[in-house]
Amino acid sequence: MSIRGFWLTFIPVLASCAVLSGALVFSGCYTLKQGAIMLGYLGKAVALEDLEDTADPETRAFISRVEDIRRFAMNELGLRESKNYTRYVEIDRDYLAAVVSACAADSFTRHEWTFPVVGTVPYKGFFDTAGARKEALSLRAEGLDVWVRGVDAFSTLGWFRDPLYSYMKKYSEYHLADLIIHELVHATVFLRGQAQFNEQLAEFIGTTGARLYIAGRFGLQSPEYLAIDREAADAGVFREYIRGLIQELEAVYGDSSLNREVKLQRKAGIIAGAQKRFAGEYESRFTGEDYRGFATLSVNNAYLDLFRLYHEEDSFLKSLYRQICETLPDSGDPPGLAGLRRLIEAAKSLPKGDPREGLRAAVLRTPGT
Numbered sequence: 377m378s379i380r381g382f383w384l385t386f387i388p389v390l391a392s393c394a395v396l397s398g399a400l401v402f403s404g405c406y407t408l409k410q411g412a413i414m415l416g417y418l419g420k421a422v423a424l425e426d427l428e429d430t431a432d433p434e435t436r437a438f439i440s441r442v443e444d445i446r447r448f449a450m451n452e453l454g455l456r457e458s459k460n461y462t463r464y465v466e467i468d469r470d471y472l473a474a475v476v477s478a479c480a481a482d483s484f485t486r487h488e489w490t491f492p493v494v495g496t497v498p499y500k501g502f503f504d505t506a507g508a509r510k511e512a513l514s515l516r517a518e519g520l521d522v523w524v525r526g527v528d529a530f531s532t533l534g535w536f537r538d539p540l541y542s543y544m545k546k547y548s549e550y551h552l553a554d555l556i557i558h559e560l561v562h563a564t565v566f567l568r569g570q571a572q573f574n575e576q577l578a579e580f581i582g583t584t585g586a587r588l589y590i591a592g593r594f595g596l597q598s599p600e601y602l603a604i605d606r607e608a609a610d611a612g613v614f615r616e617y618i619r620g621l622i623q624e625l626e627a628v629y630g631d632s633s634l635n636r637e638v639k640l641q642r643k644a645g646i647i648a649g650a651q652k653r654f655a656g657e658y659e660s661r662f663t664g665e666d667y668r669g670f671a672t673l674s675v676n677n678a679y680l681d682l683f684r685l686y687h688e689e690d691s692f693l694k695s696l697y698r699q700i701c702e703t704l705p706d707s708g709d710p711p712g713l714a715g716l717r718r719l720i721e722a723a724k725s726l727p728k729g730d731p732r733e734g735l736r737a738a739v740l741r742t743p744g745t
Contacts, residue, residue, distance in 0.1 A: 423463050448592070455561065472528050474505045476524050479520065551586070570731050617650070654671050
């Protein structure tokens, strides 16, 4: 999955966290170790306008791309106006933080952490990898499946001005737009204790918004846009594999006649079989190399549950977006832009309660739908 290939790598790239800094601000000793590193990064941040005169051509081109994406996200999509991504930090690695997730070994019961203000979240972030390793060891000692991944961005939900990092200069226009829009969604819409909805909403708007950005800037027949289609096709095949694997495991986990040891044995066999099939079918089903590593990855429930966290199983948001687009007249924008803007506007007004029902109701209340 290229930039979004964190399902495949041990230190992945674009996996984002909505509330990493919120957890740091409100969690005692955890703050002392991690907050100092975060504040150190923020202290090194340089305003983009201060860089433009002295920066090398690559950095100036990067600044121009970021400013254009920010304008698109705020002016054309209607995301919240902010100073996010107006400062730049040089960093000596290609990810920002290590994030730990955990899940029961014999079910998809997600391990969660609770922090003031942000509520319950299914991950815990560390700017120092040693802290992440220590947390992972502790969770494994409790019998949990654990996954540690790198993230290259997170939203501080308004507590700080989120900066850009030097490794982002290598990203394509599409992946840079995806990252920035995804994180600005978190800064625009955040529901306390609704991590799965928050992540799925940001995931959908980020990828859809980035596609619309490329369509508007380069055209629907451009190499840049056609590359998105190829990547999306491979991503769809991969999602199909993962959902099938999850369904197989859920059948085992839900069988009350099996004890824990038998479930764990069958789990190992199912995962091994799925990876063998994946490797055997790879050449005929995928066009790129981004997913090949899955065949040898140490897949466990924590890894698979991350997929469930970020990716919908029922296409709720996609279907709602399509419904909105069908009711709107052609505005001359890239197809679907007005629909995404309408979806974002509805999401801004979500009340407490079931966020899906709230979003559906907000869309229905919006004129034109």
